[in-house]
Amino acid sequence: MTAERVHPNYVAIWVWLVVLMVAGVLATRLPLGKSAVNSLIFAIAAVKAALVALNYMHLRSENWLIYALAIVPVLLVVAMTLVLFPDIVFHH
Amino acid sequence: MSNPPRVAPSPSSVAQAAHGELGFWRTYVFTTDHKTIAKQYLSLGLFMAFVGGYLAYVMRWQLAFPDTSIPGFGFVGPETYNALVTNHGTIMVFFVAMPILLGAFGNFLIPLMIGARDMAFPRLNMLSFWILAVSALLILISFFVPAGGASAGWTGYAPLSARAEYTGVNWGINLWLFAHALEFSSFLIGGVNFLTTAITMRAPGMTFSRLPLVIWQLLTASVIFLLSVGPLIAAAVMLLMDRLLGTSFFVPEGGGDPLLWEHLFWFFGHPEVYVILLPGLGAVLEVLAVFSRKPIFGYRWIIYSTLATGVLSFLVWAHHMFISGMDPRLVMPFSIATILISVPLSLIIFSMILTLWKGSIRLATPMLWALGFIAMFILGGLTGIVNGSAALDIQIHGTHFVVAHFHYTLLSVVIFGGFTGLYFWFPKMFGRMMNEPLGKLHFLLTLLFFNLTFFPMHAVGLAGMPRRIANPLQYEFLKAVQPLNVQITISAIGLIIAQLPFLINFAWSIMAGRKAESNPWEAATLEWTAPSPPPHGNWGEAIPTVYRGPYEYSPPGVREDYLPQDRALAAGSAKERR
Amino acid sequence: MFLNWLPENISTYGGEIDSLFRLIYYITLAWFIVTMGAMLGFVLLFRRRDGQRAAYITGEKLSQVAWLIVPTVLVLGLDLWIDFRGGDAWAKARLHVPPSELQVQVTGKQFNWEILYPGPDGQFGTADDLQIDNELHVAVNKVVGVTLKSKDVIHSLFLPSLRLQQNAVPGRKFHVWFQATKTGVFEIPCAELCGFGHSGMVGHLTVHTAEEYDKWAKEQWPAATGEAIPR
């Protein structure tokens, strides 16, 4: 089950990760608005996380159960945080 | 579906089974056998139930006859009373309900009912029990540290719980938090083990649509637990830092937010209710099918309802917080979701009742407990609608009405669901039968005193008596309900005494009960194909192969009135389902 | 039989809550009788008899599933009915706040209710503010606006007769209101565990007639003229 797997080029992924990291750090120097910079750096972080999960964790070649295990908790946490926003953040 | 051939036992399990003599420690204490671990969970749960019951007795005595010397305890001051309230809740939920319903039933049933020789990770299984044991020990120790046990309520609302000076209790609450951390990690490991076992180790032919419902419900409970406990673990770390390092995650003076704790607590706290409920429901479903000799009515629909309950359980947590000061616009969505959770659960209840229709019902002890469970659970569910309605919650929040409600749901699950399972699987667990008349006496007394204890609590709560007050006589408006308080206390003592027949029966039957055959109830699921009690490795030469669903009772064309899951039939002699 | 246990309602929106309780009470009572009747009836009817087999009913056929679905849809309908009625009651008690005629600020602290009156000028934070521990005085039929705060831990202001309960959370301020329709003295227990003095943390609400209230106010603020009673 594990033997026939053709694994991705780990070094190439690593190069991408490092480039993205540098891009993330440089993005904070851009003359953009606060929310634009924040969206940019978190988008970069999400891409990096996806690269690690898909390639190093081999999510690319997993079945739906493993996918669900990776995605459902993330959605749950995001949903929980969003529901709590009115209560914790916007109260006066 | 084609039936796979019988599979030879894996080498490791043969090696395990061959280890006849492991010595006392490896056989009874540091064992990796899932059945012995289940018994360990059961004993821990029963022991802690008596600790929790003792606390309940002291509390009830104090409420009925405030500030008198309590036989077997002495005087209770307000600080002690708060510690009693807190630890009664914590012990009953985390050290009785979870070890018995999830720990004992899960460990015992999952491998036996899916046709596995043991858990996927037997040593991890042992570890999770011993972590729980240490955690229970911490809770017991916490009573004896200076200033006594934790006293901020089982919900540990911050900032009361976040600074020692608000309660006067320092190490009591710290130990209580450590105990929680250990308890959570124990059941996290346990839940991962359950799920992995059920996903990867089912016997040949045991598809998901042939799994017994109790397994479905144990698995759903494990998923709910794994996905809900995380935020509370994070919150517990923060609370511990607040206490030990003086940070202010939940203390407003330092910029923290007490409501955040409430949210994170209930994000776990409410799903936890279903973690406890579902295994109890599952045990009752198994018993209903066996003792009415009928297939469960609408097997698939129960699975859908169970899953729907699991999903909905994540959407209702804030109904504990309607009057906490949360955003009033969020209240109605949570109230609606809460009341909607009655839909899948009523479907399960209807299915239970319809299973009785045209059955051949035998009122043996497990069946009595199962029927008692249905009755009590309907009552608890219906009062839940009262609580779930936000406007009514304004009046009854934090009163004894709520106490009555959650004892009708949670305690009825533990008592009625737990004893259903225990009386039913006792022959398989210990290889002996329990005494029927004593079991029936136990049931009747428990049913009587349970209702005499908790039914009047609704009235006391409606009259406005808050939970967690130590002395109702300090309030003029509660003078009228004091006779009810006295009655509740006497009944509660009766409820505790009503457990004596069980203790006698349990101890006597383990030692000298009638020997049980492998299938004394003529049930169709896999655990009854193993010897009673099953040896290490559960089955001898080969594990059973599964040919059909779990509830083939009274099928047409078969001489007996049940068809075990593992019996191969010659083609054409009887139709096979699914 | 439960309905009599609720304390007598003396608030304008309390009637709404009580009738919601009655609605749920009768619906749930009916369900309890029907389901328990069915269960006990089936148990009596279908006891094991010699030579008789149970019917093989899987409940998977559509005609059989209907027995599950129809009652469940009925439950859903009743749920929605309760939800809509409940939404109205919630809105009346909490969302539609009428302008207040009297203002007080209640601060919970271990283990007292500090009740702050704005005085004749109707403003908090001025010299004529008056703080009285545990004694809340209001006039009958006036809309009373309560600002709820806490100094230390979470408390809960509970007025059973007024169908009013609200937590007081440190670091936050909440506004609740009530309009009492009857005079009398009522207790204000704290309904959220707040420490060792939680039991016995109790204040008193005195609902005066208009004249008595004026008299009380004069005693508290002797300097003020009759027209400047706190509004």
Next chain:
Amino acid sequence: MTVVFEQSTPALRGKIAIWWVIASEVMIFGGAVGSYIMARAASPGWSAEAAHLSTFMAAINTFVLLTSSMTMAMAFASYQKGDQRGVRRFLLLTILLGLAFLGIKAYEYTSHIMEGAVPWSGSFWSFYYMLTGLHALHVLAGAIVNFILFLAAGRGLSTGYRIEIAGLYWHFVDIVWIFLFPLLYLSY
């Protein structure tokens, strides 16, 4: 239903179990990070506190952890090729990189504490120490697991599928850091 793994291999069991562990860990870190995001959004003025952190150090740490993920993946690839020496070499590298991460983190902690920024110096610092501390404990746990595997490989035992399972956990810890880095150091 495709999830019918009757009579599965230990490798598959381990993989499914570790994914369940990761799922619950996501909830733990999610709860903590969610609380941080909300607390930060609720009260302004945290950027000034965050400016005391050294983005440079954190970037180096990110680089170290990303690299360690790559070496961990390569250890698994070596195992698949049956290259036992490669397994040992890459495991050792992973452990050393993990320790380097912890060392740099410890240096950062020390310098903050020298400047007087301790966990109770305000909400930002409380969250900073809580989040990074929780993460550092996970790095430590992962390094210990890797060390056990390294010892096994050193004695000529097969690390087997366990290296894949340890790797999944290690990569997960890496992903947590990938988000903590912008959350704590970059955003404003």
